Amino acid sequence: MANLSKGSLAALVALVVGALCLLLETTLPWLVSYPTAWTVPATDWVGTSMEWVLLLIKPTARVFSALMAYPMEAANWVLGSSPWILVICSVAALAWLLGGLPMTLMVIVGLGFVVASGYWHKGMNTLSLVAVSVPLALFVGGAIGVLANECPRIRKPVQALLDVMQTVPTFAYLAPLLVLFGFGPVVGLIASAIYAAPPMARNVLLGLERVESEIKEAAIMAGGTRLQQLFQVEIPSAATQIMVGVNQSLMAALSMVIIASIIGGFDDIGWEVLLTMRKVWFGPSLMAGMVIVIFAVIIDRMSATLAQDNRRFYDARVAWGILFFGIVASVLFSSSLPDPSGYAMFEDMAVSLDKGLSAFTIANGDWLAALKNNAMFYGLLPLRIGLDQAVLPFTWGFQWTPQMSFWLFAFGAVLGLVLALRGQVAWGVMALIFIGMLETGITNLxxxxxxxxxxxxxxxxxxxxxxxxxxxxxxxxxxxxxxxxxxxxxxxxxxxxxxxxxxxxxxxxxxxxxxxxxxxxxxxxxxxxxxxxxxxxxxxxxxxxxxxxxxxxxxxxxxxxxxxxxxxxxxxxxxxxxxxxxxxxxxxxxxxxxxxxxxxxxxxxxxxxxxxxxxxxxxxxxxxxxxxxxxxxxxxxxxxxxxxxxxxxxxxxxxxxxxxxxxxxxxxxxxxxxxxxx
CATH class of the missing domain: 1.10.3720.10 (MetI-like)
Known part of the structure; x- marks a missing residue:
């Protein structure tokens, strides 16, 4: 044992425990299947505790929800009421400043597709949610990052909290949010802000930690107060990393729009995707999904440009010219143009896509079913429940027997011995463990x-x-x-x-x-x-x-x-x-x-x-x-x-x-x- 490596020893211990559990399965079945009688009603306890906590803070949450409704409605009114020509030209002007002609063309073509698709108003509803949730997420995330940087004692707890927020599924906190804030667009907004805050906090903390010590010392020697050092020296020095956080927060908020629609009931693109998917209208669903993709690509490219060290701004006069053209065109033509919701230029394409897909699946149903069934029968199913349960006449054409299990383990033992003799003890033991897991199945371990x-x-x-x-x-x-x-x-x-x-x-x-x-x-x-x-x-x-x-x-x-x-x-x-x-x-x-x-x-x-x-x-x-x-x-x-x-x-x-x-x-x-x- 003294000559075994750390990895070899760990693998051997796991192998021995697994072998003992399988050998004692018939006499001590609780070693394989955890008895229900040994469980505790943790879910009920958590629910009772959380309901008490939520009841306590519910009045404050409802007030906050009512307050957040105002900026949400304002953003929705501004984006929804503004002529689409003006909105496109405004974004195109900003795109010119950040990325020149290529980015400007990307914005015009992308937003032009949104107009032509008939999803303009629903798209603006989606952007209004992002427009309010992202500043909220940036403020909260930035404050957390600055606080963790200024108070070293809480830095590790904050990082642990951010880890938990990053790993907790977004769906998990929707139920408590529903209890706190009720049903509606605002709860979707808050869910998006919660999901988008951790990237900002992480990047603010990382950026402030990476500010060079010489810069900090120079600020101290200049006689600045701590607030002056932070806001006039350190944060500007960390601006590039902080802009990475802004980019990630924007993308995180946008990725939440469909999830937010589940609890928000908001007439936006997320709700359109969800509704068409439930009705199995894949053509319209794909078109609505493309609108979200276009928004994501435009926001990502523009915000990522701000996070570059060597960024440069293009001629502002061209940007002002694009914006002026948008204003003039809005005044002259917006009243004569029909409502963009009535365009739906790709509706026939969506219907054709649906019909084409149906025809494709009918014509190729055999090999598509074969592909799915082969992947399930020969890959996923054995991995889930093990070879001894997955190998059946219906799936593999024959029945798995104890003799096959014996020879499989014998092969694993020989392979493990060969690897061990070549000095790779850990890999040899792990090969045997893997074969045991394959025979048993992950869900039956x-x-x-x-x-x-x-x-x-x-x-x-x-x-x-x-x-x-x-x-x-x-x-x-x-x-x-x-x-x-x-x-x-x-x-x-x-x-x-x-x-x-x-x-x-x-x-x-x-x-x-x-x-x-x-x-x-x-x-x-x-x-x-x-x-x-x-x-x-x-x-x-x-x-x-x-x-x-x-x-x-x-x-x-x-x-x-x-x-x-x-x-x-x-x-x-x-x-x-x-x-x-x-x-x-x-x-x-x-x-x-x-x-x-x-x-x-x-x-x-x-x-x-x-x-x-x-x-x-x-x-x-x-x-x-x-x-x-x-x-x-x-x-x-x-x-x-x-x-x-x-x-x-x-x-x-x-x-x-x-x-x-x-x-x-x-x-x-x-x-x-x-x-x-x-």
Missing amino acids: PWPFVLVGAAALSWVASGRGLAVLSVVLLSTILVSGLWAPAMLSLYLSGAAVFACIVLGGGIGLLCSVFPIAWKIVRPVCDMLQTIPMFVFLIPVLMVFQIGEFSAFLAIILYAIVPIIRYSQHGLTETPDEMIEAATASGATTWQILRDVRAPYAAPTILLGLNQTILYAFAMLVITALVGTTGLGQLIYKSIGQADVGLGISAGAAMAILALIADRMVQGFAEERRKVLGL
Whole structure:
């Protein structure tokens, strides 16, 4: 044991615990299935406690809600009443200042599509929500970031709170918001502001922490007060990083518009997408979704320009000319132009798309069904319930037998022994564990094995503290009776993350080897990154209808971008001196990639994996709308029933899974950075 590495020892402990649980399954069934009698009514306790707290602050919340209705109505009136020509020219003028002709053309073409689609007024209702929620989020997030910077004692608690806010699914806090603020557009506004505040807080804190000490010392020597130092020196010095926070907050608020429509009942684009999807009108749903994508792309490009260090502003006279043209055109032509809601130039296209899609699915129904069924029967289903339950005459054409299990484990034992003899003990044990998990299925794993396995991984990644925290947090899910839906969520998100690693890592590798491939893939990644998460459901539902496979594909589409970006970036940023040394020693291109670039890129790739995991958990709750089970379904159910306890408990369970995964990956990334001396 003394010669075993930390990873080998952790893997062996997990293997022994898992083997004992399976061997004792018949005599001690509680080792595999946690008894219902041992659970506590945590959901009811949380609901009762929260109802008492919410009742206390409800009057204040309702007053705040009434006050926020005024700026909401004002923004809605300004954007809705202004002639569309004036709005387009105003945005185009700002686009010229920030990005010149290319950005101006993007704005004109994009907003022109919105006008022509007939969704102008609904689009303006959506933007009015963003226009009010974002300043609120920027103010709250900025204040939190400044406070955490000024009070070092609360910095860690604030960062922990931001981590929790980042990992708690957006749906989870909709039920308490409904109780506090009632039903209507304002509650959607507040939900958007809550979701958009953490990115601003993080970037303000990060920007202030990165202000160079020489700049701070110069401000002190100049005799400025602390407020003068902060607002006249440090915040301007951190402006670039703070603008990154503004960009992320804008995108976060826009991504919430459809979710906000669920509880807001607002006649905006989010409600239009939700309504058309429920009616299975995929053509109109796609058109409405394109409006959100256009808004997202325009807002992202314009705000991202402000976050650049080398930004420059174009000729202001041209911008004033565009704005003047908009004012003149509004005065001369706005009364003679019909209401933009009546344009609907793409209505026939939407109908044709619906008909074409129906014809396509009917004509190709066999191979589409085969693709979905093969993915389910040979991939997702065995991963969920194990080979011994998934391999049936109906699915694989034969019945799984105990003899097959014996030979599968025998193969795993031989593979593990071979790897151990080659000095890779940890990988050998993990291979055997993986085969055991494949035979059993993630949702059927014994709960002691999951607890010990999570503790072992946490211990290897970040030490005893994270191991204890993981066991404690997972135990709260266990005793609260949410273990089964949590394992379902873990299975689906884990399968999607694995697919993202294989596909995204492969694409990132390809782009690092062939720069021309990155020129093609990069704009696709940019587009995917600006699309609000709800919109990803539309194309998969159009082809594969409601079901687990559609949810699986939607999660991949949303979560794959970080692993592609970080893999490509990590593999191409290896220092030149390391490449030159490897080349001088006679290494081939493949050897350089495997032995130099990949190890150096590991921390960066792990950071991308971390983001992919968080994206997968975030999207998992959205996919509850298309019929998936697990914690996401419970959270969605809590909104319909206004069950605060269920929503918070299920949301907390989802956050726990995401938080543990986040801390583990960060731990492994930090370890790799230390090994590389970074």
